[in-house]
Amino acid sequence: MDEAIVEQLRAGRPAEAFDALVASYRRRVFGVAYAILGSRAAAEDVAQEVFVKLWRALGDFDGRAKLSTWIYAIARNAAISARRRERPTASLSDEATFADAEARSATMPPANEDDERLWRAVGTLPETQRQAVILYYQDERPVEEVAAMLGIPVNTVKTHLHRARGRLAVALGAPERREVGT
Amino acid sequence: MNDKPLAADGLDRRLARLMSTLDAAPGFEARLAARLAAERRIPDAAAREHAREAAIRARAAEVERLRRALRARLVLMAATAAGAAGPVWLVARLLADGLAALPASAAPWLALASFAALAAWIGTLHLRLERGEPVLAA
Incomplete structure (x- = not known):
């Protein structure tokens, strides 16, 4: 799948490549964000932010690194930044924090x-x-x-x-x- | 330790079932598309605003340039008028005061020479105006 996406990028079809990328990585990007943030709402926001960043940066992807490695790094950094922004003094290593975050979650x-x-x-x-x-x-x-x-x-x-x-x-x-x- | 540490005791199945629900809310792609569309509109709007401000600045600069050109032209016209009035007055005085003292035969020649000098000076002034040179310069 990654090869097809990179091939579409090289062929000058970024919109198609991006659609395929979203379909392929939506769950994974959301998973990374959720694993770090512990909140579905926050993970959703970060996932959106990550894909917007990916859309902007897609033209700069030169294919030297693995697509997945590149995407995971962006997702991880975005989630960590969001965690610092939203709860600068709390840590998800705190069990209560995670439990509270999940309890506040609107879904699941x-x-x-x-x-x-x-x-x-x-x-x-x-x-x-x-x-x-x-x-x-x-x-x-x-x-x-x-x-x-x-x-x-x-x-x-x-x-x-x-x-x-x-x-x-x-x-x-x-x-x-x-x-x-x- | 193995690659599937929670295997075969039911716990991993339960965990997999529980964690498999972790996904973005329905409509994620539509929200993303809307957000990307908004992202694209914002630069367009910014570019339009930038172009509008640039046009306003260019218009203001043009008005200022015209204003300065008009002021310079008025100054030149005033200087020209003043510069022309001097020789005219001088010639008139010479004609008025001096003609009587001169021999009658010299008066027409003096008047002709004075008017020739005045015409030459006005011609020079006109050339300077045309070339944009200082009118009052030596």
Whole structure:
């Protein structure tokens, strides 16, 4: 898909390339923004902002970097900037902050009590683990892509996911397991 | 540790189901298109405003240039009138005061020479005006 988009850009069809880019990256850009901001409304705003930036910068994309790497970097930076703008003193590593943000979210009520518990358990994860879980499970992506989205090494993503699993299991009442070698 | 750390215990399915709902609200593309259209309108409006202001500035500059040219022309005309009045007055005085003292035969020649000098001076003045040179310069 990325190759087709880059090909359209090189062929001087930026509008078509942009439409394809939005269709291909909408969920991923939203996912990055949501993982960092913890709020659907804020993530939506940032996703819009990111695509506007991409539209403006599309002509400058020279194809030397991977399209996805370029887009993820823009999305990540936009989300981090938005977080600094909106809550300069708060951090999403604060579990209550994340829970509050999600509670304020206008959409996606958990479908049932189990989902509610699971959602709250995800909200109690440390920020890095929560981000990895959100992006990994949003579309059951390869850890390599999650790593690219977050701008961290693949092994770090694996570690975050592994530890998140342990924490979630405990939070949901499973017997605590000892983590070995992670 | 493996690549799918929450696999096979049901938890990963629940997480995947829960997280799969994470997407922009319906109409995202339409809102984006509207925003991009607005982005494009803003530069157009800014360009139009810029062009309008540039036209106003150019018009004001042209008015100022014409005003200065008119003032310069009035000054030149006044100087020309003053410059012409002097020799006319002088010649008139010479004719009035001196003709009587001169031999009757010299008077027509003196009058002719005076008027020739006046005509030459006015001609020079006219040339200077045409060339835009200072009228009162030596």
